[in-house]
Amino acid sequence: MATPPNRVAPAGGRPAARPKAQGGFVYLPLIAGWLVPGAGHFLLRKWGRGALLAASILGMFILGLAMQGKLYTGGHDILEILSLVGDLCNGLPYFVSRALGVGADQVQMTTADWGSRFIVVAGLLNIIAAVDAHNLRTGRKPL
Amino acid sequence: MQPSHFTSVLLFALCASVVFGITMRDTPRRMFRYGLYCFALFVGSAIVLSWVMFLIAR
Numbered sequence: 001m002a003t004p005p006n007r008v009a010p011a012g013g014r015p016a017a018r019p020k021a022q023g024g025f026v027y028l029p030l031i032a033g034w035l036v037p038g039a040g041h042f043l044l045r046k047w048g049r050g051a052l053l054a055a056s057i058l059g060m061f062i063l064g065l066a067m068q069g070k071l072y073t074g075g076h077d078i079l080e081i082l083s084l085v086g087d088l089c090n091g092l093p094y095f096v097s098r099a100l101g102v103g104a105d106q107v108q109m110t111t112a113d114w115g116s117r118f119i120v121v122a123g124l125l126n127i128i129a130a131v132d133a134h135n136l137r138t139g140r141k142p143l
Numbered sequence: 144m145q146p147s148h149f150t151s152v153l154l155f156a157l158c159a160s161v162v163f164g165i166t167m168r169d170t171p172r173r174m175f176r177y178g179l180y181c182f183a184l185f186v187g188s189a190i191v192l193s194w195v196m197f198l199i200a201r
Binding site: 005049052053055056057059060063066068109110111114125128132142 | 144145146148151154155157158159161162163165166167168169
């Protein structure tokens with residue numbers, strides 16, 4: 001069974017421990033996490049979490065490319081546009097892959113369709129991870 | 144690389160569960176348990192839906 005979701009305050013009534021006020025740009029972990037998977041957590045010295053997130057997201061992205069998944073470059077219909085948005089969420093790995101010319105232009109086999117979905121979902125997971133890093137930075141989620 | 148459909152499901156579930164576990168819970172123990180829960184749901188639902196589609200197609 002699922003564990004209960006995060007609580008804002010512990011059951012004892014005391015407010016949740018908030019991190020000390022930090023200077024600097026609060027959106028830095030969010031932007032870094034988008035550009036490089038796991039980098040937002042690395043900036044907050046969450047090495048283990050960052051490494052696991054990077055391995056999962058980059059692993060999914062690379063598996064997608066290895067399965068001859070398609071890297072979307074433009075959209076002719078709504079599904080392609082949404083897939084392009086998902087791909088863009090990968091940050092630098094997407095742009096580097098585009099520059100290197102990897103990824104299939106057209107889906108030609110079943111596993112390639114899986115690969116395209118892997119790449120899109122890796123981007124969406126990357127955004128979840130980047131927002132998590134931002135929440136850690138702002139204190140919305142306990143460090 | 145051409146993994147089978149089931150291998151693809153396992154890889155997808157593993158990667159997604161790790162991210163869900165880390166981002167949706169706040170302590171390592173709860174992260175692990177939630178990740179395991181998500182993995183079981185991903186794989187379990189894929190197996191159940193596969194059988195349903197198999198039975199519908201007959």
